[in-house]
Structure formats: C-alpha cells, structure tokens
Amino acid sequence: MKIACNICVVNRSLPNLAHLKKKHVKSTLALCRHPKNKEYCLMLFSGHNKNGTKYPVNQNIKHVLTKFIHEGKCTIQIKNPEHDLYIQGDAIQIKGFLHLFKRALEGKISDKELTCSSMAVTPIKAKDIAQTKLIISRRSEYPIKGFPRTLEVLYVNNIDRCALDKGILQLFKLRVLNLSGNLIEYLPNEINKLACLKELNVSRNCLGKASLSRWSWIGGELCKSLVLLDLSRNELGFVPDQIAKLHSLTTLHLNDNHLTTLPTSIGSLRHLKVFSAAYNRLTILPGSVKMLRLQSIDLSNNRFEQNVPNGAGIFPRPLPACSLKEYAGKKVLWARIPFPPGSIPTTLIDFLDHAKYCVCGKACFGVFVRHSHNLLLSTISEMVSTSADETVYVPIDCHFCSLKCFSSAFHKRSRYPIVR
Structure with missing residues (x-):
C-alpha cells in the first residue's frame, strides 16, 4: 500500500533547532514486505530522493503519534536511523495506511493483502496525486x-x-x-x-x-x-x-x-x-x-x-441611563460572543447587528452623543x-457612548489643526 502525502524527515541525533529549517515536501510513502523473509519495511520517495529510502519496520518503530490524525497529521518515529517522519495529507488515506501499518506490526496481515516487494515499489505519479x-x-x-x-x-x-x-x-x-x-x-x-x-x-x-x-x-x-x-x-x-x-x-x-x-x-x-x-x-x-x-x-x-x-465650546446635556437591553447588548458585542441565527430571537439579532460604535470601541444603541469633526488620516x-x-483630512461622524468619551475626544483633537 502506498499514499501520496507531504513528509518532513527530522534526524533526532542533530541539535534540537535543526528541524526548524526543514520543510514538508511532496512524497510517496509505501508499506511493503520482502517476498522471501517476509519482513516489512517503509519506502519513502520524494522529488529529492527518487531512489527512495528504506526503513525496516520489525522491532524498529519507537512511537506512532496520532493525536492530530483527524487533521491529517501523524508522526512515525524510527529507532535506527533516528528519524522522525512528520506526515501530512488526506486524513482518510492516512488513517487507512496507519491501520494497515498497525496490523503489520502485530503480524496480522495475510499474504493476499500485502504482496508487494520493496524492489517493485515506485513513487506515485504526479497525475495521481490529489489535486489541491x-x-x-x-x-x-x-x-x-x-x-x-x-x-x-x-x-x-x-x-x-x-x-x-x-x-x-x-x-x-x-x-x-x-x-x-x-x-x-x-x-x-x-x-x-x-x-x-x-x-x-x-x-x-x-x-x-x-x-x-x-x-x-x-x-x-x-x-x-x-x-x-x-x-x-x-x-x-x-x-x-x-x-x-x-x-x-x-x-x-x-x-x-x-x-x-x-x-x-x-x-x-x-x-x-x-x-x-x-x-x-x-x-x-x-x-x-x-x-x-x-x-x-x-x-x-x-x-x-x-x-x-x-464644535468648539459645544457640550451636550447629560445623557439618560441606558436600558438593561442596551447594557446587555454592549457586553455581548464587546466580548464578541457569537449569536448565530436561531440562538436568540431575530429581533435581538437585528438589534445587535445595527449597533453604533463609539470611538472608544464600545457599542451604543439609543443613548449616545453624535458629532462630526475632521480626522487626520495619518493618525x-x-x-x-x-x-x-x-487633503489628508476627512470628516468623520462620531457616536460617543458617554460624555467622558465626548470630552476626551475633543481634548485629544485640540492637538491637531482644524480644516475649514
């Protein structure tokens, strides 16, 4: 059995940082058995290694790591040589390959299931590789x-x-x-x-x-x-x-x-x-x-x-208190809590979707101060x-969620010239 995948080969005997320079390359990984002694081996082919590398399997596998198998990732650790094969590919194909590989390690594969000799294995052709x-x-x-x-x-x-x-x-x-x-x-x-x-x-x-x-x-x-x-x-x-x-x-x-x-x-x-x-x-x-x-x-x-x-010298009247609905909406949007269709009533989804946003980043709905002034784009x-x-100035229409944000915005803006 052979699969097309991306493999990064890391030598464990080298310094720990050496693998950082390694990259996954398109490869063919095959599980085969010698016709005479019936010993299993892994054959690895890539564009840089067209002749293939042979890894004996019997008593030579240290670990098979499958924590991320559902994402199409696994690692096969070889004892001799001290190589780690980091494999990425189609999750279904890799699961099927590892299932057969496990049975090979347990000696439960019949002669009819795997009769391929390592001498006859060839890389998978480019046209047969899954298209990405x-x-x-x-x-x-x-x-x-x-x-x-x-x-x-x-x-x-x-x-x-x-x-x-x-x-x-x-x-x-x-x-x-x-x-x-x-x-x-x-x-x-x-x-x-x-x-x-x-x-x-x-x-x-x-x-x-x-x-x-x-x-x-x-x-x-x-x-x-x-x-x-x-x-x-x-x-x-x-x-x-x-x-x-x-x-x-x-x-x-x-x-x-x-x-x-x-x-x-x-x-x-x-x-x-x-x-x-x-x-x-x-x-x-x-x-x-x-x-x-x-x-x-x-x-x-x-x-x-x-x-x-x-708007120099302009200061609005005190704002009324927000309703509980507005307070709750502000908290939901600030925490970025998702509200997909069906999770809450449609009227509430529309309410949240059409919120206004203060310059401080908080949402506001019915209680806010609205004012326009110029903005220097380079800021x-x-x-x-x-x-x-x-010019590099543009007018902006601001919604302030509180008088504090309103006064703070005018204080900061006083440092920049106003275009008339």
Whole structure:
C-alpha cells in the first residue's frame, strides 16, 4: 500500500533547532514486505530522493503519534536511523495506511493483502496525486463531474457565472476562493461553514443587486477564519453592518463602488491592516475609524466635505441611563460572543447587528452623543493614499457612548489643526 502525502524527515541525533529549517515536501510513502523473509519495511520517495529510502519496520518503530490524525497529521518515529517522519495529507488515506501499518506490526496481515516487494515499489505519479489547486478561466475548463474534495485553492474567473456552484460549498479544505469577473448577485449562507477559508475575492460581480437579507452569509465560521475580503467593483450602494462579525479580517477592499457611507461598525475590526475604498461617493466616514491602526489606507477619488465645524465650546446635556437591553447588548458585542441565527430571537439579532460604535470601541444603541469633526488620516494609518487635489483630512461622524468619551475626544483633537 502506498499514499501520496507531504513528509518532513527530522534526524533526532542533530541539535534540537535543526528541524526548524526543514520543510514538508511532496512524497510517496509505501508499506511493503520482502517476498522471501517476509519482513516489512517503509519506502519513502520524494522529488529529492527518487531512489527512495528504506526503513525496516520489525522491532524498529519507537512511537506512532496520532493525536492530530483527524487533521491529517501523524508522526512515525524510527529507532535506527533516528528519524522522525512528520506526515501530512488526506486524513482518510492516512488513517487507512496507519491501520494497515498497525496490523503489520502485530503480524496480522495475510499474504493476499500485502504482496508487494520493496524492489517493485515506485513513487506515485504526479497525475495521481490529489489535486489541491484549480484555476478555471474558461467555461470549457469547468469540471462536469464536480470539484475534487481535496481542493485548497480555487479560482473561477471571467466566465460569467451567475451563481455559486453548490459543489464549492462542500470543499471544506478550501483556503482561497477567487470568484472575480462573474455575474454573481449573492452568496449562499452555506459558505460561512467553510472553516478553513481565509481569502474570499468576489470583485467584479453584481453583489450590489442583492438586498440586505442576502448578506446573511457574513458570520459562521468565517468570523474566525477570513482574513481577506475583496468586494471591489460590485456596484455596491451599501456595506452591511454585519461585516463587523469578521473579527479576523486584516484586508478589506471596497474600491470602485457606489458607496456614500460606510458601516459604523467598521472600526471594530481590530485586526484590519489594509483598507481601500477608492473611487466611491463617500462624503464622510464613521467615527469608529479612529480605532483602526492600519498599515495602508486608500480613500482617493471620493467626495469628502472639507468644511466641517469643529464644535468648539459645544457640550451636550447629560445623557439618560441606558436600558438593561442596551447594557446587555454592549457586553455581548464587546466580548464578541457569537449569536448565530436561531440562538436568540431575530429581533435581538437585528438589534445587535445595527449597533453604533463609539470611538472608544464600545457599542451604543439609543443613548449616545453624535458629532462630526475632521480626522487626520495619518493618525490611523502608516501610509495614506489620496488624490492629488485632496487633503489628508476627512470628516468623520462620531457616536460617543458617554460624555467622558465626548470630552476626551475633543481634548485629544485640540492637538491637531482644524480644516475649514
């Protein structure tokens, strides 16, 4: 029996840090038996070792570590030579291989089950290795029999697909999904069950035609996994407040849409580093952007107002006390407690999804102070991109959850000049 997998070979006799430079390489691992003496051995092939390495099995296995077998990972420790084989691959194939390997160690394999000689073993051909990446740029390339379940990277570009294939929703190993250049109007809710998905590119589609209810796919497993989201060139008239649920997001592109405002929750994306919303119709930004600490921001070619009053001398009346419902909502959003559909009443989900966010990062609902002033973009981003005739100041619409936050914001802003 032989399987295709990725293997890192580490010599235990070398210094402990030596294995850090090692990488997993595509390999073929085979279990075979000599036709005469009936002794078992492991044969390991790779691109750098086409002749193969033979490891005797009888009385030569130190440990077989299977703690992460459900993730397709295991380790076989050899006594002589002192090698550790770190194996990664398809969980089902590895489980089947280890089951047969265990029976070989116990001497319970019959002659009919394993008759292969180590001299006859050859590496698995490249065409027979499970496919992990697929690029489709023509309709004729679209798979008729469905997608390989082993796919980790999938590109389906410029073929005018009108909807997402249901087969893609079964690719639970998918890490990168690029659907740019199609005619997709909405994404199905089931896409948020892809727990490994890190990058989602749906630029140059028609998501702007979808109603707000069609954005309920934002959430689920994507809250923890998704780090890149590209919604550029979709004729979007709005971005839903639910985008704040994507807690791990580091890159967000909203370029070339019809946006006049951004969701007030955008500042709660604590890990966001790259943000672009160029070529839109933005006139003002939500005050929560003051919480962002970006590496780069691109807001060029928008319609920002340049004459926003600074509100000097203005101090609002004392705020009323929040209701218990608001206090509870603030705690839930601050702790980032998930609330998937069905866990709480729909009215409460809508209540939480449409929260406003103070510059301190806390949510506010019906009790807040609202005020606008100018923001120097270099205070939230290391690199700022604007048009040639635009300044690096933009107006922001702030919601303050308390008078303390309101007065603190004006105190800090007094250190920066106000553009009129």
